[in-house]
Amino acid sequence: MDDRPYLTFSDLAFCNLKRRPVRTAGLIILVAIMSFVLFGGSLITYGLFNGTDALASRLGADLLIVPKGYDQTVEGILLRGEPSAFYMDGAWTEKIAAVEGVRAVSPQLFVASLNASCCAMPIQLIGFEQKTDFVIEPWIRTAYPGDLADGDIVVGGAVSGRVGEAIKFFDRDYRIAAKMEKTGTGFDASIFMNMASARAAAADYSAAGGTPLPAAGAVSSLAVTIDEGFTISGVTGGINSEFGYGSSGIVVVAAKTIVHSVAGGLRAIVTFSAALAALLWFVALLVLAVVFSVVINERKREFGVLRSLGATRRKLQALVFLEAGVVSLTGGGAGVFLAALIIIPFRAYIQDAAAMPYMQPSPGGFVAVTIACLLLSFAVGPLASLFSAVKIGRADAYAVIREGEA
């Protein structure tokens, strides 16, 4: 600056910020922390909402029927892909289909792999009937339109392995016919196959010491849709009264409650992160406002001199806004950048830690969240200086500069 005699207006702002490096840095860091939490929280919340949406649209069923005591387990499979195997008699498919109000029933077979060649951990194998299935099949169809031959599998988005490669479970090779997009649900860590292949795997599994297979036609869960004009609770009641609630050996789970249990946990996270972000935003606003108004008093003489040299009141306000803008722009930008730097590379870890369906926002959604958070962060500075600007705008402000006034 020393060798540049021609001053610009913005030099006035930057010079004042530079004069108090510690204070300026403190304000920038405060805004950065606020925008870090705001952006990080929004991104994670958005990802969780995304995941829940995906789950809701994945579960095209109204009811799920599982063996008694396994209602929590099926939730773990669907939400988190926690491998499990449990069975009930295949005759239930026909029995449930006969209940009044039931439109369609489709069975699934769950098998837990012990050690698959693809994966360090056991993985969920899901068998489904391609002809009747309305939960898995329409989705599989988006990636693999044909019939799945015995030994062919479709893998979830998080399972390693490319199409055409083979994965070995229980000493049997399975060929990857297709790989799905990520959904943020337990399906990402699951492997899908036709019923015959799944039965063979289940037999291998029980031979290897896993859950014993009760009968040849056993199934693990039934997905049920209901007819128009019937309610979920009505049909649930019908099933329970027909087969005896508690004594039938099955339990009816409303698919919605699974989504809701996720949504409930989500609400807590959203509320917490929103409250934290809002609190930090207000703290930043308050601290900045106080500091700026102290600064204004400190700079009475400077403003008076600028007025006497022909600065309009508007120009002085612009000066204060500019300084506030620089602080919030720098801090907001840094906070958002840091949050992105941490969240994007570590999303897989966050996905695990959340223990909830989590799906990274699409690029468009990501940009929207980024812009919204940047705008909110940038707004803090100018908003905080509003009070000071009003003070400057008063008619005779900074007119009288008397001896002894600092």
Added chain:
Amino acid sequence: MILTAQALRKQYPRGEQVFYAVDGVSLTLAAGEFVCLTGRSGCGKTTLLNILAGLLTPDAGSVSFAGQEYADLDDKALSRLRNTRLGYITQGQSLLANFTALQNVVLPYALRRRPGNPANRALALLEQMGLGSAAAQYPASLSGGEARRVAIARALLPEPELLIADEPTGDLDGETAAEIMRIFAAIAEQGTAVLMATHDTAAARYGSRILTMRAGRLVKVGGGRGAGT
């Protein structure tokens, strides 16, 4: 007349009552005049000068600069006037501490852009004030007299038609004060009207006219070094 003021009045609340800092002041200033405004501390000099510079709105009365009524001008127009036609050296230290002497002198150009680089003229003015070598110095390393001369150079940068100075010699020794008075006299000789407030009677003698203020009123209009009124 470059400056005409009529029946100016400015009041401030003081406790329960109001008190007049400026009370019915009228005056005129012609081009090339060097007028000194004297009076005891607190008599209203700064308040009057602030009104004459368009920084403070009087409660009553009017001011016109080269035929333009202040009452007809908005903040923008008044600011432009100060920025281009009226130099105002405010009371006390008026340099910005973060900027060098030269940067301080070009401040009016930073506030309102106009064609040309003011640096050369600013440097010439500093040299004229005997401060050519101090251009790169910060105010903290300047003496009181030097800082005052930088402020004068800054006020002269836009080639004003009127120069208002509020106690420019207040804290200076006699020798340095006399030097600054000679600078003002020379400025006035070149056609710029100069209005200077001071309570230094020795300094006041340099003016071509002396106005004395007491409790907000002009009480005496006397001749200075040169002619009478």
